[in-house]
Amino acid sequence: NAGVTQTPKFQVLKTGQSMTLQCAQDMNHEYMSWYRQDPGMGLRLIHYSVGAGITDQGEVPNGYNVSRSTTEDFPLRLLSAAPSQTSVYFCASSLMTGLEGGYTFGSGTRLTVV
Amino acid sequence: QQQVKQSPQSLIVQKGGISIINCAYENTAFDYFPWYQQFPGKGPALLIAIRPDVSEKKEGRFTISFNKSAKQFSLHIMDSQPGDSATYFCAARSASGSRLTFGEGTQLTVNP
Numbered sequence: 001n002a003g004v005t006q007t008p009k010f011q012v013l014k015t016g017q018s019m020t021l022q023c024a025q026d027m028n029h030e031y032m033s034w035y036r037q038d039p040g041m042g043l044r045l046i047h048y049s050v051g052a053g054i055t056d057q058g059e060v061p062n063g064y065n066v067s068r069s070t071t072e073d074f075p076l077r078l079l080s081a082a083p084s085q086t087s088v089y090f091c092a093s094s095l096m097t098g099l100e101g102g103y104t105f106g107s108g109t110r111l112t113v114v
Numbered sequence: 115q116q117q118v119k120q121s122p123q124s125l126i127v128q129k130g131g132i133s134i135i136n137c138a139y140e141n142t143a144f145d146y147f148p149w150y151q152q153f154p155g156k157g158p159a160l161l162i163a164i165r166p167d168v169s170e171k172k173e174g175r176f177t178i179s180f181n182k183s184a185k186q187f188s189l190h191i192m193d194s195q196p197g198d199s200a201t202y203f204c205a206a207r208s209a210s211g212s213r214l215t216f217g218e219g220t221q222l223t224v225n226p
Contacts, residue, residue: 031212043216105157
């Protein structure tokens with residue numbers, strides 16, 4: 001039982017490049033989400049999904065795309081990286097509403113856009 | 115718009131002291147209030163959580179106090195230890211879904 005696995009752990013991109021941050025969970029959690037963490041701003045929700053085939057925007061969705069083709073995977077795509085997207089990205093999953101236990105977070109991807 | 119406001123931004127406590135972190139929220143539809151602990155280079159991990167029908171919850175040295183009328187809740191760490199040094203986030207979840215809204219975070223340092 002690996003929990004939530006994020007790859008890569010570190011990435012440096014040039015402005016305008018694209019990339020996909022991978023997230024996979026093996027706990028059969030319906031809910032998955034992406035957050036970015038910036039100093040003094042806490043964790044801000046980018047996109048989330050309540051199940052395969054269903055995604056929705058969070059607080060800061062601009063510049064990011066997601067898809068959810070399976071329960072296990074929830075990749076985050078940066079189509080044209082900008083320096084403002086330099087951040088630490090966390091994927092999290094949980095069982096759905098009404099159940100306790102909170103989120104399980106991955107270990108993060110540290111992204112630098114130069 | 116920050117729906118959950120957390121203070122202080124940083125906190126330094128001596129070993130054995132009490133650490134107190136405060137959060138305030140605006141949305142009365144929130145129904146679940148967890149606290150997360152994050153060590154450097156790691157993802158946040160659930161520490162303790164409370165529902166608004168309870169005024170206090172204690173787990174070991176960690177206690178959440180909840181004031182529904184004031185829309186405030188706080189984390190108390192008793193007998194703080196150097197191993198408690200981490201970043202702490204409060205959060206709130208809406209009853210209508212699984213989305214968590216996080217506070218800005220508090221960096222706690224416990225000096226030996």
